[in-house]
Amino acid sequence: AQSVTQPDIHITVSEGASLELRCNYSYGATPYLFWYVQSPGQGLQLLLKYFSGDTLVQGIKGFEAEFKRSQSSFNLRKPSVHWSDAAEYFCAAYQAGTALIFGKGTTLSVSS
């Protein structure tokens, strides 16, 4: 069955430190891949997406993600975290004819 796995439930990072959130997918073929962010009390906002081509994709708010086919991964990174980045982050995958499938999310806390 198709699935998206986010191994880390909760991560705490110091403000100014770098961040990497992990995401692995299990699909028969490479799906379209997404990262969304959900701030407290808010809906989901798309950070970035990967359809094809360059495996390093840039998104909003200084985030980037790298697609690695050999590892079935699509990890999210940011070089320097700001306190406002504290939120829930969801990785998602889509294949035509199926529903958009979300991982269980990673909660990011930022310490000062």
Add this chain to the structure above:
Amino acid sequence: SAVISQKPSRDICQRGTSLTIQCQVDSQVTMMFWYRQQPGQSLTLIATANQGSEATYESGFVIDKFPISRPNLTFSTLTVSNMSPEDSSIYLCSVEAPGQTNTGELFFGEGSRLTVL
């Protein structure tokens, strides 16, 4: 982009009652999607609503429990019927990004947080 408005933003409901959530989009869209996010969990698709046809429900969700209306290309409602505490969740409306048909790229409303006592 698409701007999606949901009402109510939150509500506290009694067991056995029903609640209808409204979703309004600022542009015409073919498909609208309803998701459920249970406490501490990820998002699960409930159903896809196309204008002029019956909604398509995902496994584990049925029309009697979650009836959906889609009267036009900018509006949809989801009703949570005969609620129990297990229905306490955030319910989110979403639409495809303009010009991105069948890519999975979605815009989301801010959600409706329901608490069932």
